[in-house]
Amino acid sequence: MKQIDECHEILADPYDYIRRFKAESQRKVVGTFCSYAPEEIILAAGGHPFRVFGSGEKIRLAEAHLQSYCCSLVRGALEDALGGRLDFLDGVVFPHTCDSIQRLSDIWRLNVGRCFHTDLVLPVKLDTDSARQYMIDVLRRFRGELAEKLGVTISDDDLRGAIRLCNRIRIALTRIDDLKSERPGILKGSDFYALTRAAMILDRKRAASLLEEVAEELEKKSAGQAATGAEVKGAAVSGPAPKRVILSGGVCNHPDIYTVVEEAGGTVVGDDLCTGSRSFSGLVDETADPITAIAGRYLARVVCPAKHRGLADRADHLVRLVRQKRAQGVVFFLLKFCDPHAFDYPYLKEALDREGILSMVIEVEDRLPADGQLRTRFEAFVEMI
Amino acid sequence: MAEKDEAKEKRKIKAVAKMKEIMTAYYIEAKTAEQSGKKVAWITSGGPVEPLIAMDVIPVYPENHGAMIGASKMGVDLCEKAEAMGYSSDLCSYARADIACAPINGGPIGGLPRPDMLVCCNNICGTVLKWYEVQARFFRVPLFILDTPFCHTEFSAEARRYVQKQIIEYIAFLEQACGEKFDYDRIMEVGRLSLEGQRLWQAVLDTAMNRPAPLSAFDAFFHLALIVTLRGTQQTVDYYKMLLAEMQERVAQGIGAVPDEQYRLLWDNLPVWYRTKWLSEKFASQGACLVADTYTSAWCGSMKYIRETDFIETMAEGYSRIYLNIGVDEMARQVMEMADKYDVDGIVMHSNRSCKPYSLGQYDIRRIVQEKKGLPMLMIEADMVDERSFSEGQIETRIDAFIEVLKGRKA
Ligand code: SF4
Numbered sequence: 001m002k003q004i005d006e007c008h009e010i011l012a013d014p015y016d017y018i019r020r021f022k023a024e025s026q027r028k029v030v031g032t033f034c035s036y037a038p039e040e041i042i043l044a045a046g047g048h049p050f051r052v053f054g055s056g057e058k059i060r061l062a063e064a065h066l067q068s069y070c071c072s073l074v075r076g077a078l079e080d081a082l083g084g085r086l087d088f089l090d091g092v093v094f095p096h097t098c099d100s101i102q103r104l105s106d107i108w109r110l111n112v113g114r115c116f117h118t119d120l121v122l123p124v125k126l127d128t129d130s131a132r133q134y135m136i137d138v139l140r141r142f143r144g145e146l147a148e149k150l151g152v153t154i155s156d157d158d159l160r161g162a163i164r165l166c167n168r169i170r171i172a173l174t175r176i177d178d179l180k181s182e183r184p185g186i187l188k189g190s191d192f193y194a195l196t197r198a199a200m201i202l203d204r205k206r207a208a209s210l211l212e213e214v215a216e217e218l219e220k221k222s223a224g225q226a227a228t229g230a231e232v233k234g235a236a237v238s239g240p241a242p243k244r245v246i247l248s249g250g251v252c253n254h255p256d257i258y259t260v261v262e263e264a265g266g267t268v269v270g271d272d273l274c275t276g277s278r279s280f281s282g283l284v285d286e287t288a289d290p291i292t293a294i295a296g297r298y299l300a301r302v303v304c305p306a307k308h309r310g311l312a313d314r315a316d317h318l319v320r321l322v323r324q325k326r327a328q329g330v331v332f333f334l335l336k337f338c339d340p341h342a343f344d345y346p347y348l349k350e351a352l353d354r355e356g357i358l359s360m361v362i363e364v365e366d367r368l369p370a371d372g373q374l375r376t377r378f379e380a381f382v383e384m385i
Numbered sequence: 386m387a388e389k390d391e392a393k394e395k396r397k398i399k400a401v402a403k404m405k406e407i408m409t410a411y412y413i414e415a416k417t418a419e420q421s422g423k424k425v426a427w428i429t430s431g432g433p434v435e436p437l438i439a440m441d442v443i444p445v446y447p448e449n450h451g452a453m454i455g456a457s458k459m460g461v462d463l464c465e466k467a468e469a470m471g472y473s474s475d476l477c478s479y480a481r482a483d484i485a486c487a488p489i490n491g492g493p494i495g496g497l498p499r500p501d502m503l504v505c506c507n508n509i510c511g512t513v514l515k516w517y518e519v520q521a522r523f524f525r526v527p528l529f530i531l532d533t534p535f536c537h538t539e540f541s542a543e544a545r546r547y548v549q550k551q552i553i554e555y556i557a558f559l560e561q562a563c564g565e566k567f568d569y570d571r572i573m574e575v576g577r578l579s580l581e582g583q584r585l586w587q588a589v590l591d592t593a594m595n596r597p598a599p600l601s602a603f604d605a606f607f608h609l610a611l612i613v614t615l616r617g618t619q620q621t622v623d624y625y626k627m628l629l630a631e632m633q634e635r636v637a638q639g640i641g642a643v644p645d646e647q648y649r650l651l652w653d654n655l656p657v658w659y660r661t662k663w664l665s666e667k668f669a670s671q672g673a674c675l676v677a678d679t680y681t682s683a684w685c686g687s688m689k690y691i692r693e694t695d696f697i698e699t700m701a702e703g704y705s706r707i708y709l710n711i712g713v714d715e716m717a718r719q720v721m722e723m724a725d726k727y728d729v730d731g732i733v734m735h736s737n738r739s740c741k742p743y744s745l746g747q748y749d750i751r752r753i754v755q756e757k758k759g760l761p762m763l764m765i766e767a768d769m770v771d772e773r774s775f776s777e778g779q780i781e782t783r784i785d786a787f788i789e790v791l792k793g794r795k796a
């Protein structure tokens with residue numbers, strides 16, 4: 001599909017895309033660092049939100065600022081910033097996430113300079129009234145700060161427009177996600193990855209229509225398959241139906257993982273990833289006060305382990321997800337040195353064990369473990385489930 | 386030889402015995418709380434303990450427990466146990482050690498007393514949030530989270546409102562957990578004692594401004610226990626009064642923490658608990674005294690925000706603006722202030738792989754301090770509890786090289 005090719009192209013060199021997009025649109029580009037950065041407000045201010053991941057360059061400059069026991073995401077982002085590869089950024093927004101992002105914010109503010117800097121110190125707990133009020137207060141303040149920094153005013157209508165746009169993206173991605181779980185063969189995992197990631201880079205208007213087109217085409221394809229009675233679980237491929245797995249973890253910057261799972265006889269039918277469903281799940285109420293509504297989505301959305309909403313929230317969600325997607329196993333994908341996820345792993349695994357759901361864990365530093373090794377582990381896992 | 390022993394004897398701090406006595410009694414009381422009918426709350430080291438004291442709840446500190454585990458060299462074993470439970474070896478070793486202790490009553494005191502409630506204040510790190518979630522699930526007891534927004538460059542008005550509201554929620558939580566009304570008169574008294582204790586502790590640390598310094602950071606690591614665990618009690622006030630008098634006496638007599646103090650150093654980050662003795666002897670043997678540190682002073686650093694007459698209202702700010710909950714530039718500023726105050730010749734930084742909020746940013750602090758003060762800096766890579774991250778040979782070589790630099794500068 002040409003839309004999917006477009007996404008792959010952008011992912012091959014996101015910085016180049018942003019530079020071109022910026023030159024054409026004259027929009028200000030605002031870097032963000034986590035899925036709790038309110039893209040709606042950035043868009044309403046006429047800015048373009050860009051989620052910073054780092055391009056995987058060898059760490060040289062960041063070595064002078066960050067010890068080796070810091071996650072590759074934080075080190076990689078700083079490396080690119082110090083190397084001038086992010087010179088298109090007009091500003092950055094650091095939502096309060098983990099201890100490492102927090103310190104990255106300080107280090108960035110002191111060393112990268114040039115672009116404007118905002119800390120969005122969101123609440124860490126999400127399950128009390130006072131936290132809800134604080135979340136709203138902080139987002140309101142951010143709206144004012146951003147307007148000032150970009151020299152614009154942000155009206156409620158601007159916000160509503162941005163909310164609608166972001167919701168369109170979320171709805172389209174959810175449709176695709178659902179289809180992929182219904183008919184895993186309909187879309188390759190690496191294509192799904194490309195779509196979700198491109199939605200964090202692309203001009204959001206383009207992203208919305210692109211994703212809607214993809215959803216529509218896939219729905220047609222799926223209806224066609226149903227009509228002809230084509231193999232439901234594994235599309236046209238012969239052999240046994242692939243085993244259905246869920247990916248769970250933080251940031252996944254490794255599209256290859258989907259391919260390795262598929263080659264081992266599995267297929268990813270859903271995820272609880274920061275770069276996956278957590279980035280598009282939940283909608284913002286389009287009728288309520290916009291800031292309250294944006295806060296509302298964050299409070300209700302699937303929670304990130306750096307935030308607190310009860311003691312079993314994430315485990316309950318994961319088990320529910322497995323059931324809902326009729327998955328046969330869970331692959332935990334953990335980034336080395338990521339504290340919040342590493343702390344949750346034992347309890348999540350235990351919750352799965354209790355339900356008789358098999359799981360495996362892979363820990364990744366900046367690149368995937370050697371190909372053969374990973375393949376063998378996946379093959380063994382897929383056979384087991 | 387006899388003379389040498391005498392000098393050594395003279396340098397020993399006498400209050401040590403009293404401290405051990407108090408801490409032993411404290412842990413016995415905590416461990417027998419069930420019999421006395423008192424409630425036990427586990428609380429983070431930076432958490433507001435005063436309301437607990439006012440409610441007669443016994444506060445217990447898993448981090449202090451972590452330190453004890455480290456000091457008794459039980460860290461590696463417990464950390465490995467935590468790893469067997471699925472916890473990554475990259476997580477904070479206090480958390481790992483404590484989590485592993487709970488199900489087996491392990492560690493130097495046979496496990497901490499079972500909590501009736503947990504109080505987690507995230508002003509020191511995000512780790513404690515996850516750690517307390519783990520323990521709340523394990524013990525099935527209520528957890529209160531005091532969420533203190535990070536102060537990168539400021540403490541915002543919104544944050545103030547949010548934390549103040551949570552202090553009220555905290556009190557309601559305690560009333561519920563204890564089944565008793567909160568005593569607002571008592572908290573005034575506890576608040577007063579807390580502040581007095583902090584002032585005295587600061588005064589104790591300040592005696593190290595003298596040459597020679599009567600106590601070193603290694604002593605401070607030990608005597609810190611009370612300001613952490615029993616802040617807000619008369620006992621703590623009395624103890625630090627006594628310790629202060631002893632320090633003043635040492636100053637008057639010219640007794641230093643190390644024989645023949647040549648170099649005065651500032652320590653940054655948590656202690657290396659399983660090697661405090663080794664490190665202290667290593668530095669002392671070269672005439673280097675760690676006269677101050679950023680760690681033990683963290684328990685009195687935010688005093689300036691708290692008003693005795695308005696304790697409940699102002700503690701929100703005091704507890705939010707502590708050393709680890711602020712930006713790297715502000716930390717660097719405080720390090721330089723301390724370097725001036727204690728007139729140090731160099732700075733020793735412990736890059737502690739367990740503690741990201743303390744350690745990430747250290748390279749920048751080092752750079753800023755070097756640029757502005759031109760002080761020699763030594764960076765030691767280690768971990769506070771997990772000995773597997775300590776390479777003696779390498780660290781020894783680096784300390785020796787550092788002392789050479791100091792020597793060169795003095796010459
Ligand atoms: S991957 Fe983990 S440690 Fe790294 S920035 Fe994200 S939450 Fe923080």
Ligand code: SF4
Nearest residue numbers: 477509510512739740
């Ligand atoms: S050592 Fe650091 S990470 Fe561990 S509990 Fe203390 S402040 Fe948190």
